[in-house]
Amino acid sequence: MYAAHAHDQAHGDHAHSPGGIMRWITTTNHKDIGTLYLWFSFTMLMVGGVLAIGIRAELFQPGLQFWRPEFFNELTTMHGLIMVFGAIMPAFVGFANWQIPMMIGAPDMAFARMNNWSFWLLPPAACLLVGSFFVPGGATAAGWTLYAPLSTQMGPGMDLAIFALHIMGASSIMGAINIITTILNMRAPGMDLMKMPLFVWTWLITAYLLIAVMPVLAGAVTMVLTDRHFGTNFFNAAGGGDPVLFQHIFWFFGHPEVYIMILPAFGIISQVIPAFARKPLFGYASMVYALASIAILSFIVWAHHMFTVGMPAAGQLFFMFATMLIAVPTGVKVFNWIATMWKGSMTFEAPMLFACGFIFVFSMGGFTGLMLAIPPVDIQVQDTYYVVAHFHYVLVAGSLFAIFAGAYFWIPKWTGHMYDETLGKWHFWLSLIFFNITFFPMHFLGLAGMPRRIPDYALQFADFNMVASFGGFGFGLTQLIFLAAVIKCIRGGEKAPDKPWEGADTLEWTLPSPPPYHSFETPPVVK
Amino acid sequence: MVNQAQLNLLTLRKLLIVAAAMFGFGYALVPFYQKICEVTGVNNVIKADEVANTQIDVARFVTIEFDSNLRSHLPWTFRPLQTNVRVHPGELTTVSYEIRNNSARTVTGQAIPSYGPQVAGRYFRKLDCFCFTQQTLQPGEVRQMPVAFVVDQGLPGDVNTITLSYTFFEVEGTAKQAGG
Numbered sequence: 001m002y003a004a005h006a007h008d009q010a011h012g013d014h015a016h017s018p019g020g021i022m023r024w025i026t027t028t029n030h031k032d033i034g035t036l037y038l039w040f041s042f043t044m045l046m047v048g049g050v051l052a053i054g055i056r057a058e059l060f061q062p063g064l065q066f067w068r069p070e071f072f073n074e075l076t077t078m079h080g081l082i083m084v085f086g087a088i089m090p091a092f093v094g095f096a097n098w099q100i101p102m103m104i105g106a107p108d109m110a111f112a113r114m115n116n117w118s119f120w121l122l123p124p125a126a127c128l129l130v131g132s133f134f135v136p137g138g139a140t141a142a143g144w145t146l147y148a149p150l151s152t153q154m155g156p157g158m159d160l161a162i163f164a165l166h167i168m169g170a171s172s173i174m175g176a177i178n179i180i181t182t183i184l185n186m187r188a189p190g191m192d193l194m195k196m197p198l199f200v201w202t203w204l205i206t207a208y209l210l211i212a213v214m215p216v217l218a219g220a221v222t223m224v225l226t227d228r229h230f231g232t233n234f235f236n237a238a239g240g241g242d243p244v245l246f247q248h249i250f251w252f253f254g255h256p257e258v259y260i261m262i263l264p265a266f267g268i269i270s271q272v273i274p275a276f277a278r279k280p281l282f283g284y285a286s287m288v289y290a291l292a293s294i295a296i297l298s299f300i301v302w303a304h305h306m307f308t309v310g311m312p313a314a315g316q317l318f319f320m321f322a323t324m325l326i327a328v329p330t331g332v333k334v335f336n337w338i339a340t341m342w343k344g345s346m347t348f349e350a351p352m353l354f355a356c357g358f359i360f361v362f363s364m365g366g367f368t369g370l371m372l373a374i375p376p377v378d379i380q381v382q383d384t385y386y387v388v389a390h391f392h393y394v395l396v397a398g399s400l401f402a403i404f405a406g407a408y409f410w411i412p413k414w415t416g417h418m419y420d421e422t423l424g425k426w427h428f429w430l431s432l433i434f435f436n437i438t439f440f441p442m443h444f445l446g447l448a449g450m451p452r453r454i455p456d457y458a459l460q461f462a463d464f465n466m467v468a469s470f471g472g473f474g475f476g477l478t479q480l481i482f483l484a485a486v487i488k489c490i491r492g493g494e495k496a497p498d499k500p501w502e503g504a505d506t507l508e509w510t511l512p513s514p515p516p517y518h519s520f521e522t523p524p525v526v527k
Numbered sequence: 528m529v530n531q532a533q534l535n536l537l538t539l540r541k542l543l544i545v546a547a548a549m550f551g552f553g554y555a556l557v558p559f560y561q562k563i564c565e566v567t568g569v570n571n572v573i574k575a576d577e578v579a580n581t582q583i584d585v586a587r588f589v590t591i592e593f594d595s596n597l598r599s600h601l602p603w604t605f606r607p608l609q610t611n612v613r614v615h616p617g618e619l620t621t622v623s624y625e626i627r628n629n630s631a632r633t634v635t636g637q638a639i640p641s642y643g644p645q646v647a648g649r650y651f652r653k654l655d656c657f658c659f660t661q662q663t664l665q666p667g668e669v670r671q672m673p674v675a676f677v678v679d680q681g682l683p684g685d686v687n688t689i690t691l692s693y694t695f696f697e698v699e700g701t702a703k704q705a706g707g
Contacts (some may be wrong), residue, residue, distance in 0.1 A: 158690050173546050181538040185531065216548050219553025234557060237639045237696060242556045310645055312567065357606055 023121070028099045029517060030110035035414075035454075037094030038117050038407075039413045041482070044086030044126060045400075051079040056438075056472035057463050058455050072455035073141035075155075078129065079141035080144025081161065084261070085168045086126055088395065091403045092264040093118075093175050096203045098414060102508035102515065105188025105198045105524045110181035125167035132160035143453060145254065148235035148246040152227045159228070162221045168213045176210035179203055188507070191527035196286070197506045198281060198394060199512035201288055202267030205295045209256045210265075215297045217253040220246065244309050251302035259298045265402030266333060270356050270404050272505065273337050276352035277344025278503035283336040290336075297326045307375045316375040325372035327366065334363055350424030351501075354405035357432050358398060364459060365393025368443070375382060383453075386446025392439045401431070404482065412496035415489050416514035423485040430478040437471030543610045548577060572588050575659060576652035578677050583617040595601035601697045602630035603664070608671065624657065624693065625671045628664035633700045636664040650679040650690060662699055677703040 016024060025035060054075045058066050067075065086464050095402040097115070101108055102317075132139040137155025140146065151158055183204045187196070187439045223234040223341045224246070233239025235246045245258070274281045281287065303311060311319075337359055348350070368390040372378050381387060404427070412418050441464035446452075450461045457465065590616060593607035605625040611677070614620045628634055640659040642648035655657075657672035664670065 073682045111539065129616050177539055177546070180542060181535050185534050185538060211542055211546050212549050215550035216553040218554075223554075223557075237694075239637075239696075239698060242564075245557065248560055249556050250555075291676065494648070 007516075008381060023209065024349060026116070028108075030101050030112070030115065031414075031515070031517065033109075033115050033119050034094045034098030037090050037122075038099055040119070040122055040126070041091035041094060041464070043089070044235045045479070047126075047130060048079050048082040048087055051075050051082065051481065052174050053473060053476050054423040054519050056469040057077060059457070060155075060469040061466070062459055062462050064456060067403045067455060069455045070141060071138065073143075074454065075390075076453050077141050077143050078133070078139050079419050081129060081164075082126075083395075084144065084257075085165070086122075087127070088261050088399050088403070089168075089172065091398075092203075092261070093172075094512065095199075095264065095268065095403075096175075096179050097162035097405055099410065100182055100200055100203060101186075102511060102519060103200050103506050104183060104186065105507050105520045105526065106182055106186035106189055107518060107521045107523075109178050109229075110186060111178050111250050114174050117176055118178065121167050121171040121174075125164040125171070128160045128164040128167070130281035132164075135160065141149050145250055146224065146252070147488070148227070149241045151224050151246075152235055162225050163396055165221050166218055169218045171216050173212050176207035176214075179207040180211070183207075185279060188520070188523040188526050189524065194285065196285070197497050198270035199264070199267035200289055202263045202270070202291060203302070205291050206263045209295055211259075213256040216249060217257075220249040220253065222237065223249070225315050242439040247304070251305045252299075254305060255302045256295070256298040258394075259294055261399050263294070265358070265399045266291070268402045269358055269407070270333075271338060271504075272351045272355040272409050273340050275409070275501045275504040276349065276355070277341045277346050279340055279344040280505075281336065282339035282342075283332070286332055287336055290332040290501065293329040294326060297322060297329075301326065302371055304378070307378045311420075320375055322375055324370060327370055332365060333354060334359060334366075345484070345512065347410070348440045349421060349501075350419070350428055351405045351409035353428040354401050357428060358401040361393055361397030361401065361435065365390055365398060368393060381446050383451055384446035385442040385452055387448045389442035389446060389454050392442075395434075396439070397435055400446060404428075407482075407486070409501070410508075411486065412500045413508055413511075413513050413515065415468075416496055416512075417489050417491075417493035418496050418500060419485050419489040420493065423488065424483055427478060427481040427485060430481065431475065434471045434474035434478055438468050438475050439471070441465075441468045532605045536686050545666045549705045575654060575656070578652050578654065578679075582680065584682065586678050587616055588613050589616060589682065589686070590684050591620075591622075591676075591678070591686060592625075592690045593622065595691055597696040598693065598694055598696045599699055601636060601695055603628055603636065603649065605693075605695050605697060611654060614678060615706050616682055619654070619675065619677050621655075621673050621675045623671050623673050626662060626695070628666060631666045633637065633663060635661050636695045637661050637698050638693045639697045641692050641694070643692065644686060647686055647689040650686075651691065652677045657692065662695075670679040 013379040015274055027033060027036075046148050054067070055072070058064070058072055058075075096504045099107065100106075128479050129139075138152050138160040142150035142154055142158065145159075146161070156524070177257040183196070193201075223232070226232040227234050227236055227241070234244045235241045236245065270281055270287060276523070301319055301323045303315060304323045308317070309318055337355075353380065368386070372381065372387065372390055408419060445461055445464050445468075448461065450457055450465075496513040499511055500513070501509075507520075507524060508515070510524065532700040536567050583707055584668060590611055592611045593609065595605045595607055597603055604625075606625055607621040608625055619648060626636070638654070639655075640656070640658055642699075653674060653676045655673055657674065662670065662672070674691075676691075
């Protein structure tokens with residue numbers, strides 16, 4: 001009996017845990033849950049990507065080719081909702097689950113059972129969202145911002161989207177509570193806050209943002225729901241409500257949400273660059289203060305999303321200057337990353353390529369953001385493809401590239417195998433090139449006045465749209481290389497050493513690759 | 528480890544309170560927003576304006592066009608009794624709109640004005656308007672209602688035409704002022 005159990009001992013004391021599918025449904029292990037989050041996120045990335053290809057196919061040529069205009073609106077709306085709430089946010093929570101306990105020397109997340117719930121709420125929410133395409137009237141077509149009065153008038157698809165947001169919001173809040181508790185209470189002895197890896201810092205601040213604003217979103221969509229069905233008039237002008245109020249509440253959530261999607265990306269980049277520059281991160285303390293300033297400022301800039309609602313000039317000035325102020329801590333971060341690379345002995349494996357790509361392309365998105373912060377410019381390009389270009393530069397080339405950087409960086413640790421470097425390099429270069437082919441022309445389209453969320457366009461926009469569509473199809477297909485690289489890495493490949501990256505110095509690299517099912521049951525001591 | 532678990536539960540409780548408070552904060556934004564609008568005078572479209580200066584600028588004409596809309600299922604007819612008037616800035620003018628209830632039930636409606644161009648709204652002062660109160664019509668009832676207004680002399684020089692557009696919304700029995 002002892003001999004038979006020897007194998008199981010290697011997996012810790014979980015000899016009695018169920019196998020097969022039940023292992024994944026009942027798991028409370030942070031590594032399993034991290035894996036589930038990452039696969040869920042990749043699945044939703046594919047779903048959202050298919051919707052995006054539907055959009056680009058329609059816009060390939062002027063005129064209506066494939067879809068009714070109503071269905072086109074459903075495509076843009078659901079693409080946004082699925083990518084934001086289904087792909088980007090869960091991916092970062094997946095990273096948090098895998099990495100935070102290992103990086104701070106904790107045995108698991110603080111509330112393992114709640115961790116299981118917060119993941120398993122997501123698939124039903126995703127089913128509600130995707131399933132809403134098949135109810136009468138189709139999915140919600142109010143845009144991902146769900147502005148009233150459109151959202152108070154749509155069919156039952158809107159109700160499904162509201163419930164999905166409620167569920168995803170609950171999941172995010174539970175995840176955030178778990179992460180904060182883990183970070184605050186379960187660090188290894190000797191790891192004080194200012195010794196934490198920067199990825200852990202970014203997640204601590206992100207989790208606070210989540211707790212602060214996800215309930216506000218829940219409130220906003222609840223108001224929409226009661227306006228629709230229970231006779232309230234929060235956003236109905238006839239009953240004394242105001243549709244502009246929805247925009248204020250939504251963007252009070254929405255702007256911190258933007259940083260919820262980018263701060264963990266900053267964290268990943270701040271781990272990757274020192275590892276491949278073989279130098280410690282430049283300006284650690286200033287990085288932490290910059291993060292905190294970005295998070296605090298994010299609460300007082302929301303109305304820059306709504307300069308055109310008829311705001312007094314004083315309001316426009318306030319929100320303009322507050323927004324521009326955010327460029328200062330963001331600039332500090334970009335400066336520190338570049339200073340970390342300065343005179344480092346750099347090598348360019350896939351994680352570092354994605355990190356460098358991130359800095360280059362995210363900065364471009366940051367600059368267009370600064371331009372949009374100027375009300376006279378914003379009023380000109382409001383709701384045009386310039387805005388679409390801007391937020392895809394920060395969300396795709398920002399958040400998504402950082403996710404890829406993190407995935408290549410840590411996948412040797414997770415699987416115990418090195419990924420295929422050739423596939424990783426192809427994935428990066430094709431992603432970078434196709435990304436720019438897709439979204440760079442959109443700047444010109446927007447400046448020339450092409451409105452977003454419209455399935456047809458004037459003839460003079462035809463060439464750039466065709467270019468963008470080619471790029472979009474290419475970008476979508478390129479992501480299959482990533483899938484291939486991941487599957488290949490899981491199945492086998494060169495055995496990964498404990499620390500495959502020479503310059504990496506955080507605690508997870510002291511564990512074997514792959515790490516044992518239960519790691520750091522005796523906390524390490526950090527000097 | 529008991530201490531660890533207790534400490535974690537304490538943190539959990541604190542964070543849950545923060546989350547619940549932020550849910551409440553979302554709702555608190557509603558009266559807060561209305562107060563801000565009231566104090567700053569933004570968005571007071573259905574309250575009577577005060578006119579400080581009625582000096583008539585006879586050298587200038589502004590054309591006011593009238594428009595009327597009904598929101599979705601309101602069973603009324605709603606029209607202005609004149610399509611447009613030419614006025615001097617500062618001149619008190621009164622025009623009329625007519626509503627008729629075509630249904631066999633008593634219906635209450637609320638009119639909401641809007642202006643084109645948007646900037647003109649700031650200079651269009653309504654002294655009396657049927658939009659200041661809800662209108663209740665018995666079956667078949669017809670009502671003519673006045674709008675008394677003054678266009679402020681400060682109206683930007685490039686605005687020569689203002690469109691005043693009203694939309695009547697049905698006020699449902701259960702739907703009274705729930706938004707504050």
